[in-house]
Amino acid sequence: MKGNNGNLVVRGNSNSSSVAWQSFDHPTDTWLPGGRIGYSKLTNEKIFLTPWRNPENPAPGIFSIEVEPNGTSHILLWNHTKMYWSSGEWTGKNFVNAPEIERDYYIKNYRYVRTENESYFTYDAGVPTAFTRLLVDYTGQFKQFVWGKDFTQWTILWMRPTLQCEVYGFCGAFSSCNTQKEPLCECMQGFEYTMLKDWQLEDHSDGCVRKTPLQCGNGGNDTFFVISNTAFPVDPEKLTVPKPEECEKTCLSNCSCTAYAYDNGCLIWKGALFNLQKLHADDEGGRDFHVRIAASELGETGTNATRAKTTREKVTWILIGTIGGFFLVFSIVLILLHRRQRRTFGPLGAGTLPNSAAIAVKKLKNLMQEEKQFRTEVRSMGTIQHANLVRLRGFCAKASKRCLVFDYMPNGSLESHLFQRDSKTLDWKTRYSIAIGTARGLAYLHEKCRDCIIHCDIKPENILLDTEFNPKVADFGLAKLMGRDFSRVLTTMRGTIGYLAPEWLSGEAITPKADVFSYGMLLLEIISGRRNRNLLDDGTNDYYPIRAANTVNRGHNFLTLLDKRLEGNADMEDLTRACKVACWCIQDDEKDRPTMGQIVRVLEGVYEMGTPPIPCFFQQFFPRNTADSAIIYQEASSSSNSYLIMSLK
Template sequence: MMVNNDEIRFNVCLLHHSPLFSCCSLPTMTPTTAFLPLLLVLYLLSHTISVSFASDSITTNQSLFGNQKIISKGGKFMLGFFTKVNSSSKFYIGIWYNKISVFTPVWVANRATPVSDPNRCVFQIFKDGNLVLFNEANSLIWSTNTTSTSNSSTVAVLQDDGNLVLRDGHNSTEVFWQTFENPTDTLLPGGKIAFNKLTGVKQRLIAWKNTEDPTPGSYSYEMDPQGANQYVMQWNRSKTYWNTGLWDGRMFTRIPEMNGMSSNHDYNLTYVETDKEKYVAYFVQGSDIISRVILNANGQLKMLTWVEITQEWTQFWFEPKAQFTALCGPFGSCNEQRLSYCSCIKGFSEKSPEDWDLNDHSGGCFRNTNLQCDANNNSTSVGEQDKFLEMSSVRLPDNGKPFQAESVDACELTCLNNCSCTAYSYGSNCTLWHGDLLNLQDQYTGSDGGTLYIRLAASEFPSHHKKGKVLWIVAGGVAAFLFCLVLVFMLVVWTRRRRKLMASASEVVMGGLTIFKYSELQRLTKNFSDKLGAGGFGTVFKGALPDSTAVAVKRLEGLRQGEKQFRAEVSTLGTIQHVNLVSLRGFCAEDTKRLLVFEYMPNGSLDSHLFHNNDNVLDWSTRYRIGLGIARGLAYLHEKCRECIIHCDIKPENILLDAEFNPKVADFGLAKLLGREFSHVLTSMRGTIGYLAPEWITGLAITPKADVYSFGMMLLEIISGKRNTKQLAESGDYYFPVEAAMKVRQDMVHCLLDERLNGEANMEEVDRACRVACWCIQDLESQRPTMGLVVQMLEGLLEVTVPPISRILQDLVIDSHGAGQDSELSA
């Protein structure tokens, strides 16, 4: 049958709800066109059903709608409509992993413009050659915006590396647009974040608004806009809060993990700079490795790897590790020690509790009560005048304006008389803040901290004008006064008696420390007769103060430091207080005599419970708590003190145990006190050499990572209950760290546990402790974690991957067992 084309005049559209009706108009039926309906049905079916099966591409006569999807050829990635919350009416076009159990989007097209009914939307190649998305109202809400002018041969292909490529269907090398050059919040292996030198166009990662909403958030990651060869993280696309450090030809200086990545054959990180562009891209060597880099909603850049056995993402590294810009929003305050991290300051409440539940604190907080001061006319309304809330030990917010004021009262009055002033601080000078307060951090010990006075309505403070309260206050004051008189009388009597006892014991009290006379310490220790122990720094004796408080007195030997300098250093150490550090009670600096007075630890040192034959063997729970406590104490010395203090002699003999077997690091200030003599004393000490990091022997500069190495060695001894080195008649020298490193890789950590425990231990904790220890004893200090990260690992807050066997340990294995072990170590 012949069909006249002039009689078949109708418009064919790609239908997404009812394919046979709605937008196609048919001519009047004639006998010669009796079979046109059948032909139309066949035509439409041939062009709409094609997207129903597992294709990896969208051609010019296809579209996606509803639950239709395309899948990459290898099946690794899928593209289609999705929603993060099942009950949500917000749908997005995106790409996600197809073969893992956790739904993980890696690219989203319509981030800021979700659709509500994907069955009435179309994702297709438009007539101008662009890949577009039309919503329910047939409005264009997203497009690739390429310069291609024809769609006749254009095709969109989802590749097996997760890259969606819009290209010429006949020439795969002619690419018009691709998601790898237009990322959202995720960088996949093979992708890049580039800067085009010719056009000035920058690619960037932009975080999600929160964990459920892909709307572009406040944080971004891109090449330095100033032109430096580094990447920066910015808040609101303007303020830089962290950078990678400059590229040194091998790695970015502030990401030492890159050095470890470059030695890992599974990953390859490359910096490329040409006349056209510069960028960093990373690749994975194994086809079975699933890896991604993501800028999360909290503004942290994380490298994650999928672990099939545990069915979860494992964190390889993340930056930054400290507080950063506007994380808690206006009038929000952060605290690294708090589980919830962000909170509203007093007088303010969460602006959006729903967002806070999703870890999105960027909206910040709002005032519970409006200020009496009217910011429009700079005057006060009828009512009680605004007041100021004092916040001490706080990181002062940004953008404060200096103001000349003679006193703190003058500074406060200046702020009070300006209705736009929301806070002030007075240190060496007066500083005023106007508008929202950002980047507050409480319990802050940094050099840029201080006391902040925040303006609140008077009703936020307790009232002082109610007569009833005044009467109660007066009555209470009188009673308190009489009670105080009695206490003062008793205190005077007690003080006079105590002063007689302590008259010869101390001269003054400075920084909370008592300055003892040498003759008094002789008497308190019964002429140094009760010896507790000895080491390379001196001998320790037990003593008792006049009030019967037991103390430990360490008599330092070979120290020639001047008396004035010694007093200054010791008084500084006296201000360091932590539950896992031995408390310094006082000292003696008389002529050439140097003694330190510490709190007494009734359970002695850790080595006496690990290596000696005691009836009471430390159970695993106690051992793990001891290891965690030591890590917390060292992290405090390294990261929380005003000046970083490196212990330099971590070993069981320097870990003391109180009555409840809580650990306390001892001798943490001796490296500071002994100065340059310390390295000679340390290396000559018997038994300490087994804990020294390689940089001690090679002569490199000593950093806090030297303590990390010593901690790792000691943690192995806590696990095994034996010295790392012991002699076995049947096998010669036996070095436990080698055995531990190999058993960790073989998943046989139960073999490393102290046999006296008879296997009674939390094996998950044993495995975690063994992995942490092996990370700590890496040869290169850049590959060791900080003590802060060690604490988080032992607390279970960070996943601990299987560490590599260090080169030194590999050499020991090969020397002991022959070259045949080399292949096993490299596996």
């Protein structure tokens, strides 16, 4: 029989009160209210969770979550025998490393029970009209799901570890993990997928294997290729070697050595390599990592690279045409005219259609790694058209070829005009027009499409400019579609450091307000003409968004925030609006941020915006301003001077 709590109970007979077996004592990947995980001292058995191997294979995966058996009230995540996350000690209200439990509306009476015979954690449901469950996912993360009035599908409230790359061995052996890419995992150079089918199901546990065996001891040559800007794998062996060259020789002389690094000393790794993380280009903690491969692999790579430089190539394309509001798919032949350097979204080719329309072609080089990105872009852009969104003309999906065809943007990306020294300085009128156009494009994605589309990677590199410098939001490879019936969605962290909203970093489910935060950071860069993270003109390390937040909150001279190259030539009303909008967008709490539709109306002058508070994170740098504005929008066109109280607090 099954109780109302989901516990399946087997009894000796229908009248018996004794329990022969119950599912709560043998959980799989899910921990329901009333269930428990822990340790029995009588039977010396653990009650723990083990996830599926992948989304389609219910066989036990490589991860597990269990209670530390020595009575220290820790919950631990394991990859076989490797522990990679600890909840920290239970304080009676929450875990040191997972404080969400105390604030969790959907869980009550979360408690640690310790007796002479057993120790375990259990909890009760906090809301009778909602369902909640804790789960260890095939991704190796511990997650809480909720389904109820406010959530019409299973929605994740939080997860640990927050970053997928922090899960030990998620990408398997000889693979790197990169949170800036989708998919996250990629085989190292000279290696290939052990099980391609499993990788396609997001199961990377078998990792990668060498294409060519090492030649150590066989009279051949081995060499190294360098992966730059990395966080090293765990458990290196430290050697006393004075120079990098000697460290390399030491590794080559040992047939068990598979990699080395020189970081204030010689580090070598033996056997399979796990948990190599590729860091963002702006992360100063990254180091070079040298992976050992057969020398022939470098030669082969060079040959393939040379072949790839062919300047003329015929491909069959599927083009999306619009007829009476419907899309007609038909085939044409295109000739790629020339390759261009990577600008904003991958290797590009430029060409023309039979009607002489200029196009840009994005070719995905690695089918396995970029198939998901390809499908996301086609799905996101295939049925939408807007003046401020780059138009998808067509796509090619033949055999291993994956290409996307866009309208060609002759003025490149906004990044090239804001930050490159040899570029012509954009005047304020053009910048303000770009800011409004970008906001309109995002408002369309969030509010006008059938499915709400969260772009997830708004930055200057992804704003393209046509002949007249009209902006086009581009690169939907990381976009997330969210049904209109849902208020938020959880996805793996994606985007670019420096533009990520705080909720990305906490592992919470996101809303379109994540794009709003990124837009605010973009708008600050449009105003200043510099990267937010760069040094200021006086050489100080002052963080520009902090300076902007303080200046706007205190009503100081907004011209001090303007790009010095403009020499003060800007419309003060527009500059004031832009600065206020940017500072509202970067508020810590998403509820304090305006929607993109509201932003458009403010920038167009329909609404006036009140003074934004300094974001909570920034307030530690300045005395608190108690005169926070209670009114956020004032309708400019209202003769009665009535107010729209749109409290974002």
